[in-house]
Amino acid sequence: MIKDLIQRNRSYRRFHQDVAVELETLRELVDLARLSASAANKQPLKYILSCAPEKNALIFPYLGWAGYLKGWPGPSEGERPSAYIIILGDREIKQSFGCDHGIAAQSILLGATEKGLGGCIIGSVQREGLRKALKIPVRYEILLVLALGKPKETVVIEGVGPDGDIRYWRDSDGVHHVPKRRLNDIIVG
Numbered sequence: 001m002i003k004d005l006i007q008r009n010r011s012y013r014r015f016h017q018d019v020a021v022e023l024e025t026l027r028e029l030v031d032l033a034r035l036s037a038s039a040a041n042k043q044p045l046k047y048i049l050s051c052a053p054e055k056n057a058l059i060f061p062y063l064g065w066a067g068y069l070k071g072w073p074g075p076s077e078g079e080r081p082s083a084y085i086i087i088l089g090d091r092e093i094k095q096s097f098g099c100d101h102g103i104a105a106q107s108i109l110l111g112a113t114e115k116g117l118g119g120c121i122i123g124s125v126q127r128e129g130l131r132k133a134l135k136i137p138v139r140y141e142i143l144l145v146l147a148l149g150k151p152k153e154t155v156v157i158e159g160v161g162p163d164g165d166i167r168y169w170r171d172s173d174g175v176h177h178v179p180k181r182r183l184n185d186i187i188v189g
């Protein structure tokens with residue numbers, strides 16, 4: 001069950017933009033993050049939810065997509081995410097956020113996968129532009145943006161080849177291929 005969920009939880013970057021994600025769905029996903037592990041149980045993460053087209057349009061320009069897909073500027077209109085969850089760190093609680101936001105992101109994306117949705121963790125964010133666009137107070141550090149929606153692409157896992165190239169690629173049918181290292185190559189002791 002968990003392996004199946006993790007295998008289905010791929011990074012999706014093209015979506016059926018016309019399929020809405022409800023605010024209540026986003027709240028349920030953040031609730032999964034709320035219940036997840038947090039260093040010293042400080043729980044410094046806060047969230048901004050977006051599922052309205054106007055708010056989504058404010059967020060999209062500040063995101064960087066698929067660095068290895070040279071020449072692809074990111075999803076075009078009609079294939080963009082229909083929702084976002086922005087993960088913030090509350091500096092009034094902590095100054096650094098360790099791996100709390102990675103754990104939160106994974107909980108949210110596994111929950112999204114279970115609901116038939118998909119998403120992508122975006123760390124390549126023009127943070128000051130996004131801060132201004134959404135008027136995010138300086139109290140909050142912008143950690144990650146999670147793009148969410150109903151996936152419109154197929155993603156398949158491959159083994160890393162003998163050349164060791166870990167770069168993902170898209171084939172002529174638009175299928176996205178993600179090389180993963182083999183189990184024996186990552187267990188070192």
Ligand SMILES: Cc1cc2nc3c(=O)[nH]c(=O)nc-3n(C[C@H](O)[C@H](O)[C@H](O)COP(=O)(O)O)c2cc1C
Binds near residue numbers: 066
């Ligand atoms: C911390 C983190 C930051 C990431 N930032 C971006 C990003 O800015 N843009 C993007 O398109 N994908 C981003 N990704 C997605 C990775 O490219 C993706 O996880 C990787 O290619 C493996 O694909 P998979 O998630 O389907 O296993 C990020 C993933 C992580 C964990």
